Amino acid sequence: MAEGTRGSRKRPEDLRSHRWYGVDDLRAFGHRSRMLQMGFSESDFRGKPVIGIINTWSELSPCHFHFRTRAEEVKRGVWQAGGFPVELPAHPVTEQYMKPTSMLYRNLLAMETEELARSQPCDGLVLLGGCDKTPPGLVMGALSAGLPFIFVPAGPMNSGSWRGKTLGSGSDAWKYHAELRAGTITPAQWKDMEGGMARSFGTCMTAGTAATMMLAVEAMGLTLPGASSIPAADSAHPRMATDSGKRIVEMVWDDETPAKLLSQGSIDNAVAATMAFGGSTNAIIHIIAMARRAGLELDLERFDAISRRVPLIANLRPNGDTYLMADFFFAGGSRAFLNRLSPHLDLSAKTVSGATLGEDIAGADVFNAEIIRPLDRPLQAEGGxxxxxxxxxxxxxxxxxxxxxxxxxxxxxxxxxxxxxxxxxxxxxxxxxxxxxxxxxxxxxxxxxxxxxxxxxxxxxxxxxxxxxxxxxxxxxxxxxxxxxxxxxxxxxxxxxxxxxxxxxxxxxxxxxxxxxxxxxxxxxxxxxxxxxxxxxxxAPTRRYARGWTSMYLDQVTQADVGCDLRFLEAGEATPEPDIY
Structure with a gap:
């Protein structure tokens, strides 16, 4: 496996990590010595793809609470494929607790991801994210780093339930809070609802920003087929994590960098999927930012043009009245959804699976046409x-x-x-x-x-x-x-x-x-x-922040129509590799 069989495959001495571990000089002596210090054998890491698993797990990140174990399952796949996995913790940008907003930290995660990849002996990356800002933050940083990478989405949580009513996280919180203020439910009922709203680890199970961004990243070709819709607590989810670990090793040997995978069609596919899903408005900012990091074209006019031609076919809250992400998964999930949407997609776009999007979604069936609607019977004639x-x-x-x-x-x-x-x-x-x-x-x-x-x-x-x-x-x-x-x-x-x-x-x-x-x-x-x-x-208002990350952010952040990235992080010449390792 390591030597490869295809002519275009890398040799062990071509690996980026070889510069740290494979040469015979003083610095490499120190690098190998420190790996031995941690109990690894030289045969574990030398001459093998080093895979950085960038993990946004935190005890204040309920959407990612299972990532402590998912990282181990990714490692299992990396080991099985002949690679060497290393787990790298990254900023856990979470919606629930960060003030004034997690959006203030999306770009910090992107910068951290890029620098983790660039400064460490990584040949490829597995990105663990799902909560709203982590998919774009991780992907933006990985695109700028330029190494082969694959995204492992957190997956939606189990459906909520309260007194016989199905609850969708977020959507029903807003709904019933309005009823509380209107006096149609009691404070005791409102309090009782807390325990029924979120019933497992994983992201919001409505078609919110997390579900939208995981789907958009899959439509861009950056996850394994069907990965974005697997519920976090489903047994298919750890299997997907392990398969992602296996696949990234192959991607490194084949030098499948994002520059070789992504095209304008990849970006348009992400937009079309978002429109047909009735996805979050936040996706507009995030997909524009990701496209600009990849050096590809996307502006508000293109978003609107695609929205005008793509029907909304996912009948999910908050657009529909009844169904949640678990229902979407059992109706066929993201593969069936994208297959149904295929007339509006660039099926020749490449994906991290090693195939095209068309090949990834071929034959995927819809099992509930009320949830994933036919194109001629959409929830809405235009995108959401x-x-x-x-x-x-x-x-x-x-x-x-x-x-x-x-x-x-x-x-x-x-x-x-x-x-x-x-x-x-x-x-x-x-x-x-x-x-x-x-x-x-x-x-x-x-x-x-x-x-x-x-x-x-x-x-x-x-x-x-x-x-x-x-x-x-x-x-x-x-x-x-x-x-x-x-x-x-x-x-x-x-x-x-x-x-x-x-x-x-x-x-x-x-x-x-x-x-x-x-x-x-x-x-x-x-x-x-x-x-x-x-x-x-x-x-102009008086500036309130004079130091730290927020001051840097205020100096550099762009407006919403161009993605709210930091100017010095947008697409440009790649950061050069250091001359000395």
Whole structure:
């Protein structure tokens, strides 16, 4: 195996790790000595592909709580294939606990992944992630590192249940919290629901950001076929982890780098899968960032063009009413979904399996056509997301049409403006708030700079007095993001953001805002001369962070329409290998 049989295969002396372990000099003596210090034999690591298993496990990362054992299962596959596995812990970017937002740390994980791969004697990588920001963060870093890699998705948790009702994480938390505020359920019922919402390790089992990004990474060709939809607690999941360990060793010998695998078709496949899945709005930012790291083209216009031609065929919460990710898996999972979507995919795109996407999904059957709909009977004729532009969002904004009230997709209403999230919390439920169901709730200071880190504040709660009148949706608009498990007529990612003086910073109480999704327009109905006066009077907010990661982030982060990456990390010449090892 190690010597290889194909002409293009590497020899042991061609391995990157050979520079650390295979030469006869003082530094290599020290490297080998330290491996022996840890109890390994020279035959374990010398002349074999060294596989870095980048693990985002943490005891504050419930989505990844099984990664401690999954890493061992990956190692088993690496050993079986004749490689040498080494586990490298990385920043556990988790949604549940990080403040003000995990998005502040996606780029830190990407930088850490790149530097782990570059600075250590790794020939290939296995990336363990799944919670919202870990798939893009890991993939962005691995793309920049340029080594062969394969992604092992965490998989969704078991379905929730409470008093005979199926619960979907996130989506039903928002739903029932609104009912609590409206007075239709009791505080005791709300408390009782806590234990039924999340019933195993794994990511949210709704079609939220985690499920979306795992699917997008598979559609890009960076996981084994079908990997993204396997439930975390299913016995197929550890088998997939072991198979991934086996496969990465072969990829190293064959020098299957991301530059050789990824194409424009790979990126378009990820977008098409996201649209047909009714995926999270967050995916727009993440897929753009990943594409730019790979040096491939993707902008908001291309997203919208693909969305207009790809039907939404996954009937899952929060777009549908009933089904969750376990149902999706047993209906055929990601392979069957992508096979059904195949007329809209580039089937010639290469994948980490060693085959093409078309070959990976061939023959995959759908077992429940209510969950994975036929193309001629979709949940929605277009994809789940739309891109808007206009005087309020000259560089773009996004909306999840599949989770919005259709009657609000063409709407004009007066603005109710909140300066920041603290202002929103303070005034939203004030009985004297001048708001009706026709109003447009506006939140600013929630973008990449303003949050900082673009928190998931975009699904603003409905004012309590409207909830008690029976209102369950209204137009909400911000430069924030929202959870992929969220729903409602929420316009997000307004760019440029208010914090840097975008038009959102100029909106005043009572200004009319026109949302026109069919024509992809978002406009502030204020005279240009008046906007010019407001712009001239606008003053930039005082900077609140002077040191550390947040200061670096604020100096370098880009706007939402181009992926919120750090400028110095975007695609460019690869970091050169050191001359001395």
């Amino acid at each position: 997301l739309a891109v808007l532009k206009g005087s309020l969002a000259p560089r773009g904004a996004v909306i999840k049409t599949s989770a919005a009230d259709p009657r609000l997709l063409s709407h004009t209403g007066p603005a109710v403006v909140f300066e920041n999230y603290a202002d929103l919390k303070k005034r939203l439920d004030d009985p004297d708030l001048d708001v009706t169901a026709d109003s447009v709730l506006v939140l600013r200071s929630a973008g990449p700079q303003g949050g900082p880190g673009m928190p998931e504040w975009g699904m603003m709660p409905i004012p309590q007095k409207l909830l008690k009148q029976g209102v369950r949706d209204m137009v909400r608009l911000s430069d924030a993001r929202m959870s992929g498990t969220s729903y409602g007529t929420c316009v997000l990612h307004v760019a440029p953001e208010s914090h840097v003086g975008g038009p959102l910073a100029l909106v005043r109480e009572g200004d009319l805002i026109r949302l026109d999704v069919p024509n992809r327009k978002l406009d502030l109905l204020v005279e240009e001369a008046e906007l010019a006066r407001r712009q001239a009077a606008w003053q």
